[in-house]
Amino acid sequence: xxxxxxxxxxxxxxxxxxxxxxxxxxxxxxxxxxxxxxxxxxxxxxxxxxxxxxxxxxxxxxxxxxxxxxxxxxxxxxxxxxxxxxxxxxxxxxxxxxxxxxxxxxxxxxxxxxxxxxxxxxxxxxxxxxxxxxxxxxxxxxxxxxxxxxxxxxxxxxxxxxxxxxxxxxxxxxxxxxxxxxxxxxxxxxxxxxxxxxxxxxxxxxxxxxxxxxxxxxxxxxxxxxxxxxxxxxxxxxxxxxxxxxxxxxxxxxxxxxxxxxxxxxxxxxxxxxxxxxxxxxxxxxxxxxxxxxxxxxxxxxxxxxxxxxxxxxxxxxxxxxxxxxxxxxxxxxxxxxxxxxxxxxxxxxxxxxxxxxxxxxxxxxxxxxxxxxxxxxxxxxxxxxxxxxxxxxxxxxx
Amino acid sequence: xxxxxxxxxxxxxxxxxxxxxxxxxxxxxxxxxxxxxxxxxxxxxxxxxxxxxxxxxxxxxxxxxxxxxxxxxxxxxxxxxxxxxxxxxxxxxxxxxxxxxxxxxxxxxxxxxxxxxxxxxxxxxxxxxxxxxxxxxxxxxxxxxxxxxxxxxxxxxxxxxxxxxxxxxxxxxxxxxxxxxxxxxxxxxxxxxxxxxxxxxxxxxxxxxxxxxxxxxxxxxxxxxxxxxxxxxxxxxxxxxxxxxxxxxxxxxxxxxxxxxxxxxxxxxxxxxxxxxxxxxxxxxxxxxxxxxxxxxxxxxxxxxxxx
Numbered sequence: 001x002x003x004x005x006x007x008x009x010x011x012x013x014x015x016x017x018x019x020x021x022x023x024x025x026x027x028x029x030x031x032x033x034x035x036x037x038x039x040x041x042x043x044x045x046x047x048x049x050x051x052x053x054x055x056x057x058x059x060x061x062x063x064x065x066x067x068x069x070x071x072x073x074x075x076x077x078x079x080x081x082x083x084x085x086x087x088x089x090x091x092x093x094x095x096x097x098x099x100x101x102x103x104x105x106x107x108x109x110x111x112x113x114x115x116x117x118x119x120x121x122x123x124x125x126x127x128x129x130x131x132x133x134x135x136x137x138x139x140x141x142x143x144x145x146x147x148x149x150x151x152x153x154x155x156x157x158x159x160x161x162x163x164x165x166x167x168x169x170x171x172x173x174x175x176x177x178x179x180x181x182x183x184x185x186x187x188x189x190x191x192x193x194x195x196x197x198x199x200x201x202x203x204x205x206x207x208x209x210x211x212x213x214x215x216x217x218x219x220x221x222x223x224x225x226x227x228x229x230x231x232x233x234x235x236x237x238x239x240x241x242x243x244x245x246x247x248x249x250x251x252x253x254x255x256x257x258x259x260x261x262x263x264x265x266x267x268x269x270x271x272x273x274x275x276x277x278x279x280x281x282x283x284x285x286x287x288x289x290x291x292x293x294x295x296x297x298x299x300x301x302x303x304x305x306x307x308x309x310x311x312x313x314x315x316x317x318x319x320x321x322x323x324x325x326x327x328x329x330x331x332x333x334x335x336x337x338x339x340x341x342x343x344x345x346x347x348x349x350x351x352x353x354x355x356x357x358x359x360x361x362x363x364x365x366x367x368x369x370x371x372x373x374x375x376x377x378x379x380x381x382x383x384x385x386x387x388x389x390x391x392x393x394x395x396x397x398x399x
Numbered sequence: 400x401x402x403x404x405x406x407x408x409x410x411x412x413x414x415x416x417x418x419x420x421x422x423x424x425x426x427x428x429x430x431x432x433x434x435x436x437x438x439x440x441x442x443x444x445x446x447x448x449x450x451x452x453x454x455x456x457x458x459x460x461x462x463x464x465x466x467x468x469x470x471x472x473x474x475x476x477x478x479x480x481x482x483x484x485x486x487x488x489x490x491x492x493x494x495x496x497x498x499x500x501x502x503x504x505x506x507x508x509x510x511x512x513x514x515x516x517x518x519x520x521x522x523x524x525x526x527x528x529x530x531x532x533x534x535x536x537x538x539x540x541x542x543x544x545x546x547x548x549x550x551x552x553x554x555x556x557x558x559x560x561x562x563x564x565x566x567x568x569x570x571x572x573x574x575x576x577x578x579x580x581x582x583x584x585x586x587x588x589x590x591x592x593x594x595x596x597x598x599x600x601x602x603x604x605x606x607x608x609x610x611x612x613x614x615x616x617x618x619x620x621x622x623x624x625x626x627x628x629x630x631x632x633x634x635x636x637x638x639x640x641x642x643x644x645x646x647x648x649x650x651x652x653x654x655x656x657x658x659x660x661x662x663x664x665x666x667x668x669x670x671x672x673x674x675x676x677x678x679x680x681x682x683x684x685x686x687x688x689x690x691x692x693x694x695x696x697x698x699x700x701x702x703x704x705x706x707x
Contacts, residue, residue, distance in 0.1 A: 039562065040562060041560075041562060042558075042559060042560050042561045042562045042564060043557075043559055043564070044559025044560045044561075045560065049559065050559070051482075051483065051547060051553060051555075051556050051557060051559075052553060054544035054547035054548055054557060055544065055548060081678075081681075081682040081685060081686075082678060082681050082682060082685070084685075110543075113543075114541050114542045114543055115540075115541075115542020115543075115544065115557060115558075115564045115565070116537070116540050116541050116542035116563070116564070116565065117541070117542065119521075119538070119539060119540060119541045119542070120541050122520075122521040122523075122539055122541055123520070123521065123541075128521045128522050128523075128539055129521070129522070130519055130520055130521055130522040132517050132658050132661065133517065133518055133519055133520040133521075133545070134518070134657060134661060135518065135520040135543060135545050136520035136521070137661065137665070139520055188679075188682055188683065188686065189679065191682065192675060192678045192679045192682055193675065195678050196671060196674050196675045196678060199674060200671055203664070204661075207657065207660055207661060208545075209548075210653065210656060210657040210660060211514050211517060211518050211548075211549040211653045211654055211656075211657040212548055212549060212653070213514075213551055213627070213648075213649060213653035214551070214646070214648065214649060215548075215551065223656065223660055226660065226664065352553050353553055353646060
């Protein structure tokens with residue numbers, strides 16, 4: 001059975017070549033130029049990475065933080081398919097698209113960051129698998145999740161072809177017509193995989209730094225890193241959904257999506273659990289005093305904790321929850337605070353030994369910026385070509 | 400729907416508790432012990448005269464490039480400042496201005512439970528069974544540098560200025576001098592026997608003997624006996640190890656701790672499969688309740704109008 005038209009999702013009919021398109025394209029071009037430099041002249045030529053700080057923003061932002069910011073699809077899938085009986089369906093596709101772009105960005109950055117990228121096929125050779133490695137788990141899981149996200153997005157692409165009035169590709173239309181119902185039937189099993197995989201690799205992203213031992217400051221170094229990273233990914237995911245749907249409602253002139261208020265209700269519970277684990281762990285390891293000693297590391301800890309706790313606290317009040325502006329503000333606080341925590345674990349709290357320091361170089365910034373610009377560019381083009389955004393008509397009806 | 404939500408929260412709490420409990424369960428792990436055939440080196444800082452013959456022979460034997468000083472016009476003077484991609488082995492000098500001084504040698508410590516080996520996703524960093532030599536295979540390596548992040552001694556070095564870089568570290572001359580002459584190059588050329596090669600067992604006994612015979616000459620501890628679970632390269636010195644640039648390290652192996660947590664969570668892959676199974680069960684039940692027989696095209700029935 002092929003739908004006549006999609007009740008929930010719609011094409012966003014707008015010009016593609018807008019001024020913001022050109023701005024983003026400029027950043028993308030600069031970024032890709034720097035990536036070119038990196039491949040010709042080596043990582044050392046474009047970055048401030050060193051033997052003491054072998055990982056910089058490409059890993060700390062693009063991979064460790066970027067994938068959390070791309071957890072909107074994951075977080076929303078939990079609400080829609082597990083907790084809430086398929087209720088917020090209209091939001092899911094745009095969340096999946098941003099997840100796909102976020103995770104693709106991570107994958108792309110890894111290929112920039114890998115020194116011996118031509119050996120990356122090692123991941124597909126079982127004799128080379130090193131299952132004790134946390135990174136092995138993360139890498140395989142993230143690759144699999146990228147595939148799952150692409151499959152989850154496939155219906156949107158197929159719908160476009162099914163409803164295509166362009167007579168030039170009859171075969172394509174026929175193919176889409178055939179495959180769509182089949183895919184629709186098994187899609188749920190991919191969606192569940194799309195919840196299982198991030199649960200695995202988001203916690204492993206935390207486990208990743210356990211092996212660094214005392215090179216990571218004791219404020220952040222703990223065996224509880226996996227559970228902290230997992231919950232952190234969830235509340236960042238929900239905050240990103242709020243952030244994105246607020247932005248897109250402003251940018252695309254769409255009405256504020258009411259569902260975000262329900263999502264805003266979930267966040268305080270997650271953050272409360274996270275803060276309890278965080279502080280209980282610091283107390284248990286005897287490092288509460290380290291965290292509040294007032295030195296550089298302690299200030300970083302306080303900043304991230306205040307942002308997270310503050311953002312979540314606001315959402316516990318109905319008064320704030322009902323105001324799109326304040327919901328947006330607290331979502332931003334949670335995103336920034338949550339990301340800051342991840343940066344602390346990967347860079348800020350990392351101190352290999354005396355004499356090492358790291359601050360990203362300009363080309364390093366431009367590469368990350370270029371990839372993010374490329375990601376947003378792709379999103380903007382995609383929502384104008386395929387039915388991704390919530391359908392306004394259907395939306396009004398249910399409102 | 401209410402019921403599944405409650406079930407979900409229960410399971411989430413259970414799963415969360417599982418992941419959360421992993422570090423607690425992981426702490427009760429077996430102690431790390433060196434293999435009886437494990438080999439390593441003993442460096443006695445009190446015997447070293449700083450001639451750097453070991454640095455020179457290491458470069459020669461392992462075909463390493465020179466590391467010229469910054470202002471060296473002809474680029475011929477090999478003057479490495481520290482370990483890097485051209486230098487696997489280096490001698491440094493500690494001097495405190497009051498007459499106390501000591502040379503110190505840096506190279507890979509060849510941990511009994513090496514973090515770099517545990518971290519490497521593709522088994523490019525390996526530990527030889529038995530002898531316990533930690534070595535590197537550039538043909539497998541993907542260049543992720545997780546070994547550098549993981550190493551408590553910051554030993555693996557990366558060829559930053561090269562377009563096709565690799566990791567560089569001491570492998571006890573496993574493929575060169577040790578293979579040909581049965582001894583690492585640095586130990587072979589050392590004129591004062593400040594660095595000697597042998598089985599770890601023997602080296603540890605030798606170190607203890609020297610400490611017992613001349614307690615006035617030496618620090619009480621043997622660095623590497625217990626650090627990060629023990630290393631196959633061990634040190635004795637007259638100067639405190641802190642002054643010689645060695646960080647004070649935990650006696651537990653971070654690699655073992657990390658692996659135990661991973662193994663607790665992923666034992667037999669049961670937890671991920673169980674998670675998938677449960678999620679699928681709940682989601683399918685939800686879909687049925689919601690009347691979603693065929694996905695998107697079915698009627699969207701807002702059961703709870705008040706929340707919409």
